[in-house]
Amino acid sequence: MASTTVASELATLTRHSLAGLRMLLVLTLLLGLAYPLAVTAVGQVAFPWQSNGSLVRSDGSHTTDRSEAVGSALVAQGFEGAQYFHPRPSAAGDGYDTLASGGSNLGPLNPDLVATIEERRAAVAELEGVEPADVPADAVTASASGLDPQISPEYAAIQVARVARERGLPVADVEAAVEAHTAGRDLGVLGEPRVDVLELNLALDDAH
């Protein structure tokens, strides 16, 4: 009795599974191919620059051709040269590795994280010639993605003197460049003000 019930239940499940399989195959064609390809077509026609990764050439102009690009306006890359504005610390791989995006995942009470923050604070303060207390939080913390393309206006501000000195430029010129590459909050209230590091550095390279 029990075994025939189990057998008939299994037969029912098999019948429904076969209908499910036919359904899944048709859905896969619609949702897995037609939908993404249609969106791709719209993106390539209507938003070619954005949908190809917001790539920029060395003079700061936009391109969709990777072979001409030096990076993406949306993706952080490492800058170590003293004439450049520096991005936030990165926990993506060995730093700014786009194949290993992610944060440190260290907890808020982790002693190693506290020590790392103190080391970064001392290093940034020395490099920029400012008091350790004046180093903002984004300069001493790794972002969620490790590819955060932006820094806070406060972190940009403490880097201005060094960049101006290294490039032999008036501080006011560099401040103006920072200002030009600072975005306010979207719609006035969304998110935070920020400075795009790659675009700012390319603008300085291009102009001077």
Added chain:
Amino acid sequence: MSSAVLVAVAQVAVLAAVLAAVHVPLGAYLAHVYSSPKHLRAERLWYRIVRVDPDAEQRWTTYLMSLLGFSLVSVLFLYGMLRLQEHLPWSLGFTGFDPAGAWNTAVSFTTNTNWQWYSGEAAAGHLVQMAGLAVQNFVSASVGMAVAIALVRGFARSGTDARIGNFWSDLTRGVTRILLPLSLVAAVLLMAGGVIQNLDPHTALTTVEGATQQSLGGPVASQEAIKELGTNGGGFFNANSGHPLENPTPFTNLVEVFLILLIPFTLPRTFGILVGDKRQGWAILGVMAGLFAASLALTTWAEMAGPGAAPQAAGAAMEGKETRFGPAGSALFAVATTATSTGAVNASHDSLTAPGGGLVLFNMLLGEVAPGGVGAGLYGMLVLAVVAVFIAGLMVGRTPEYLGKKIGRAEMTLVALYVLTVPALVLVGTAVAVVVEPGLAGIQESGPHGLSEVLYAYASAANNNGSAFGGLTSGTPFYEVTQGIAMLAGRFVPIALVLALAGRLASQTAVPATSGTLPTHRPLFAGLLATVAIIVVGLTFIPVLSLGPVVESLS
């Protein structure tokens, strides 16, 4: 109030205003989609190709069989695709997943969890993402809505011999009439904001200082849209919605949070319309919104204040957060993603402040009912509403009823099993992981934060959330297999119980309301319901929460 607080409040106000405006017409549209007897011409062709009868009213047992059969082939199909990845086009040269990893991922996406032990950019090719993972993003969401609607039909119908609708029709309409059109619009908005959408491989470019960096490609916007709208949460890239190519601006961040909350906050309206009393929908919506607002206020406060050794050393809780979102934009996303079953993240949850991390964990432990996953949130909250009328019935010594249906012993047995299932999975899973060697091996942090990492992982899996305290190394056979079991049981046991409840309710004849009937649309009942939700979680989880996030917050 400081200006930073005012801005954070204004950001939420913009979101709330848009949600409030959209949920009214969308709620009515959803009610129409699930109650209209007419099929579109394309749908008729569709049903003929698939060879199912969309007009057959199914008993709850048949409805469940169709749902389980569909989900079973979904797991097997995705498993096969992941294992055979290297032989498929657009694989980008990535190899197939190993058996334990493929099992975990196949279950994860089929159950609307989207727990990810792998990094998308280093393991998954474009075809697997589009035709494997994203398809499950759509259908798992549609399955969730179907179950919620079936339960609503149980309340709305009378004496129907346990017939609660047709699974194939509900599944199809949910996808083609609701999720697909909304996803198309959302994908265009996201592309305008800078989310990539192409089929290029990842190739190297030379940076300004001469280093090599991989330039990333992929159909991201199309996947991002349904990832949020379907409360799925599986990121195209490892950093998920913290990745600048998935979520480039504060505007896209708001769009994504809106998509996460849209259907969960709309379904109470649909429920009210379908049971013929919009006030019942208002009561459910009010409880969801109240619990959500409380959690959001506390989490935003915690992240903006930045308590704890590391945030204090840095000057703000910016570890694991993106500059463009800041503490407020990260807290908003974190609450939205854990109060629903989404599990996408725009910040590292492991690096949230101790109270912030505890609150997002609490959101999941609450069973994700405020507002909860697509469909799952509504049926979870309706189950709690049954508990609430039962408790009220006990107080006055009267047989409890909800929406004209008597809540007897059989109904309460199903409801009690529902309420116990997920907590049992969370607590047993956590307990096993912290005593066996392969479980302990994955824990990154020592002390209470280590326990939080494990508790978070099983809460996330059993509640089908999918977000993680990323410090836990979950890409090991122990976690892949046990998490897979937690995800499967956490999804399908509650669904089976809900459908059984729907069948029983649909068979009953509605009893007319009398002067002794507890009105379930008043603030009194809403308050009772919110209290029940919190007390059920509190009694279940206070011991383990005390050992984890509470100790951490106090230290």
